[in-house]
Amino acid sequence: MKFIKCREVAPRLKGRVAIIGAGPAGLTAAGFLICEGVEVDVYDMLPEAGGLLLFGIPEFRIPKKGVREGVKELSEKGVYFHLGKKVHDSEVFDVDFSEIVENYDATLIATGAWEPRRLNVEGEELDGIFHAAPYIVKYYLTKFGYSPPSSLPGLGSSVAVIGAGLTAVDSALLALEIGVKEVSLVYRRTRREAPAGEKELKMLEEKGVKIVELKAPVGFKGEDGRVRQMVTMDVKLGPPDKSGRPSPVPVPGSEKVFEVDSVIVATGGRSTPPFKKNADKIHVAEDGRIIVDDKRRTSWKGVFAAGDVESGPSLIGPALKSGLIAAESIKEYLIKRV
Numbered sequence: 001m002k003f004i005k006c007r008e009v010a011p012r013l014k015g016r017v018a019i020i021g022a023g024p025a026g027l028t029a030a031g032f033l034i035c036e037g038v039e040v041d042v043y044d045m046l047p048e049a050g051g052l053l054l055f056g057i058p059e060f061r062i063p064k065k066g067v068r069e070g071v072k073e074l075s076e077k078g079v080y081f082h083l084g085k086k087v088h089d090s091e092v093f094d095v096d097f098s099e100i101v102e103n104y105d106a107t108l109i110a111t112g113a114w115e116p117r118r119l120n121v122e123g124e125e126l127d128g129i130f131h132a133a134p135y136i137v138k139y140y141l142t143k144f145g146y147s148p149p150s151s152l153p154g155l156g157s158s159v160a161v162i163g164a165g166l167t168a169v170d171s172a173l174l175a176l177e178i179g180v181k182e183v184s185l186v187y188r189r190t191r192r193e194a195p196a197g198e199k200e201l202k203m204l205e206e207k208g209v210k211i212v213e214l215k216a217p218v219g220f221k222g223e224d225g226r227v228r229q230m231v232t233m234d235v236k237l238g239p240p241d242k243s244g245r246p247s248p249v250p251v252p253g254s255e256k257v258f259e260v261d262s263v264i265v266a267t268g269g270r271s272t273p274p275f276k277k278n279a280d281k282i283h284v285a286e287d288g289r290i291i292v293d294d295k296r297r298t299s300w301k302g303v304f305a306a307g308d309v310e311s312g313p314s315l316i317g318p319a320l321k322s323g324l325i326a327a328e329s330i331k332e333y334l335i336k337r338v
């Protein structure tokens with residue numbers, strides 16, 4: 001995967017830029033800026049660059065070899081990667097966010113949307129209930145040999161995956177790969193509304209995954225702290241909601257109980273900016289997204305944001321485009337500063 005397209009004679013721009021997050025948004029920006037002659041340092045909390053391209057999306061969609069080649073090319077051009085370094089200002093961190101902003105001429109935040117969106121139902125804290133993205137990242141950390149296999153919790157023999165987007169599809173595939181015998185995808189609308197699309201759902205069915213439509217989990221019951229049952233309610237479709245899709249309306253008295261060994265919640269994530277204390281300097285929307293203008297400038301001069309951290313959970317294409325817009329905007333900012 002190419003993150004870099006340098007012109008024959010690139011103008012030599014002066015400046016040092018820090019990029020926090022080595023997913024598609026951060027890597028594209030790094031590729032653009034290194035070609036302009038800027039010094040680029042990329043910080044990422046994972047042991048390898050690539051973000052969800054490497055640690056989230058399955059091989060058949062995004063071959064890992066191509067991502068690794070793209071990252072290698074960036075390194076060879078001079079991009080410096082600080083890996084295994086979490087940047088923050090209040091949680092446990094390795095590098096302080098404010099120090100980065102102070103020490104570089106410009107900073108790009110490209111930290112994605114990694115906070116799981118909770119279902120907010122009873123029993124969600126039980127062992128055996130996993131949020132998709134963190135579980136999938138853990139899976140790849142063990143697969144690539146960065147963590148011991150014992151660090152990946154087992155799923156048992158029956159798993160319910162909640163949701164019907166690409167993350168849910170990938171969670172179901174992962175469960176099959178791990179050896180789970182019964183995998184169901186539970187969705188609160190019909191397959192016609194599923195964000196993953198009919199083709200992906202058919203592919204799952206061909207592999208033995210059961211698609212359960214018009215059911216929403218309303219609670220989980222456990223034994224000795226571990227989930228054993230999922231309680232669902234039937235849903236019927238109502239008038240369109242904010243997303244434009246029919247709203248799921250619960251049918252009173254329709255509760256049903258399913259025996260499960262594990263549950264993977266794949267109902268989306270929240271943007272994860274690398275700061276809490278600095279939220280007064282960088283405006284953040286209620287849903288966690290960093291607020292940017294059309295040039296991906298935040299409210300803190302010299303600080304930019306791109307990808308899922310400013311758009312909310314999205315797709316690779318928009319993240320690449322956002323990273324490029326931010327990089328062009330950083331170039332403009334560095335030229336004006338001189």
Ligand SMILES: Cc1cc2nc3c(=O)[nH]c(=O)nc-3n(C[C@H](O)[C@H](O)[C@H](O)COP(=O)(O)OP(=O)(O)OC[C@H]3O[C@@H](n4cnc5c(N)ncnc54)[C@H](O)[C@@H]3O)c2cc1C
Pocket residue numbers: 020021022023024025026043044045046050051052053056057058061085086087088110111112113114132133136166167170171272273274306307308309313314315316317319
């Ligand atoms: C399981 C799954 C499957 C998906 N499948 C598809 C698909 O098939 N097609 C598609 O188009 N999209 C898919 N998506 C969505 C797509 O992966 C994202 O939209 C895209 O990766 C966003 O790019 P990004 O650069 O903004 O963030 P990310 O790819 O999330 O990268 C963010 C990077 O920031 C790092 N980071 C986060 N916080 C910190 C911190 N505090 N300090 C240092 N580093 C930090 C992370 O380690 C990560 O490397 C999928 C998402 C998931 C979760």
